[in-house]
Amino acid sequence: MTQKHTPWTTIVLLALAACGGGSDAPTTPTTPATPTTPTTPTTPTTTASPLRELAAAKGRSFGVALDAKFFANDAAYNALVAREFDMVVAGNVMKWEPLNRNGRFTYRWANPDALVAFAQTNGMKVRGHTLAWHQQNPTWLTGATWSADTLRQLLKEHVDSVVGHYKGKIHAWDVVNEALNDGSGSLRTTGSPWAPALGRDYIDVAFTEARRVDPGALLFYNDYNLEFPGAKQDSAFALIQGMKARNVPIDGIGFQAHLQVGGGATAPSRQALVNTFNRFAALGLKIEITELDVRVRTPGATAADLAAQAQAYGDVVAACLAVSACDAILVWGVNDGESWINTTFPGWGQALLFDDALGTKATYTAVRTALGG
Numbered sequence: 001m002t003q004k005h006t007p008w009t010t011i012v013l014l015a016l017a018a019c020g021g022g023s024d025a026p027t028t029p030t031t032p033a034t035p036t037t038p039t040t041p042t043t044p045t046t047t048a049s050p051l052r053e054l055a056a057a058k059g060r061s062f063g064v065a066l067d068a069k070f071f072a073n074d075a076a077y078n079a080l081v082a083r084e085f086d087m088v089v090a091g092n093v094m095k096w097e098p099l100n101r102n103g104r105f106t107y108r109w110a111n112p113d114a115l116v117a118f119a120q121t122n123g124m125k126v127r128g129h130t131l132a133w134h135q136q137n138p139t140w141l142t143g144a145t146w147s148a149d150t151l152r153q154l155l156k157e158h159v160d161s162v163v164g165h166y167k168g169k170i171h172a173w174d175v176v177n178e179a180l181n182d183g184s185g186s187l188r189t190t191g192s193p194w195a196p197a198l199g200r201d202y203i204d205v206a207f208t209e210a211r212r213v214d215p216g217a218l219l220f221y222n223d224y225n226l227e228f229p230g231a232k233q234d235s236a237f238a239l240i241q242g243m244k245a246r247n248v249p250i251d252g253i254g255f256q257a258h259l260q261v262g263g264g265a266t267a268p269s270r271q272a273l274v275n276t277f278n279r280f281a282a283l284g285l286k287i288e289i290t291e292l293d294v295r296v297r298t299p300g301a302t303a304a305d306l307a308a309q310a311q312a313y314g315d316v317v318a319a320c321l322a323v324s325a326c327d328a329i330l331v332w333g334v335n336d337g338e339s340w341i342n343t344t345f346p347g348w349g350q351a352l353l354f355d356d357a358l359g360t361k362a363t364y365t366a367v368r369t370a371l372g373g
């Protein structure tokens with residue numbers, strides 16, 4: 001295979017030298033060793049273009065969420081990530097609790113810094129996930145009662161600290177994640193540190209502050225179950241319409257696309273996705289599929305389930321390619337075994353592109369085919 005870029009084996013050797021350790025405790029990223037040309041460069045085992053090259057040829061990014069396995073410095077895993085993907089997002093370490101669990105003014109930057117360093121070494125964009133959410137908030141925040149004014153200040157302070165720390169290094173921020181209730185699409189207040197006291201105003205505060213701190217980062221609203229028409233999708237549309245009317249800065253919408261097929265569940269068709277993406281693109285928004293996975297019954301997936309799963313992956317990619325405002329697709333994990341699905345939806349799984357031996361699956365082939373590979 002003619003290398004169109006620095007041999008990924010060299011890139012990965014440099015990247016691994018820049019990566020932090022692998023545990024939940026913050027590790028100080030090792031300073032990158034002086035780049036050395038491998039004495040016996042290993043020939044990549046695959047001759048086919050990786051997903052990142054196929055996507056780039058279509059003007060898209062194809063990315064992945066990274067979590068504990070990445071920080072464990074698994075060389076084969078990280079080499080696969082560097083080879084196949086050109087965008088990364090932290091599955092956890094950039095969220096408020098992992099960053100700020102030790103106190104209001106102490107931030108655990110080591111692991112997210114190592115992820116950003118790996119991305120920079122490997123020519124990858126970084127999605128920042130996430131600044132304001134109802135989950136994974138530190139106990140010092142959720143365990144106290146704050147006035148509305150203080151809550152606004154705390155939110156601005158967090159945005160200033162995190163967006164400021166990564167200024168110029170983030171392609172897009174999920175500024176606000178999952179602000180709407182499932183079903184009705186009403187404003188989510190349960191579990192939210194923000195909405196009970198501030199209502200929807202917290203959303204405006206977060207987006208406005210993020211723009212002020214890093215004007216170069218795209219600002220996204222991110223949510224799930226928006227892929228299907230209905231009250232929640234309508235509510236998200238109205239939310240963003242209102243933000244636009246108030247001149248609150250917002251650049252895009254993230255469709256998480258946590259999909260399920262089999263046992264009566266179906267994924268949205270290619271055309272249904274195109275219609276949805278075009279609906280939001282008409283607001284002047286970029287579209288990104290931010291957390292794609294397609295779960296099937298595990299154990300017990302039938303051949304028809306697996307075929308429908310591959311079809312769903314292909315349809316999401318095809319729909320993104322059919323809508324010019326769609327510029328990125330990210331899968332929420334590398335291999336099936338690391339997926340959040342396994343612990344959240346017992347009896348479901350096998351949701352990703354690679355098996356636990358890091359071999360490609362029919363879902364990977366479906367993505368390749370849809371990308372023109």
Ligand code: G3I
Nearest residue numbers: 024067068091092098129135136177224256291332339340
């Ligand atoms: O960091 C702690 C660690 O200190 C502790 O020892 C360990 C055992 O209790 O828990 C660790 O935290 C876990 C964290 O993942 C990091 O591994 C949390 O318990 C666990 O709940 C958390 O799960 C994450 C989940 O969000 C939280 O809702 C998943 O990994 C992550 O993939 C998932 O991602 C979300 C997106 O952010 C938003 N969209 C939905 C998606 C799936 O829920």
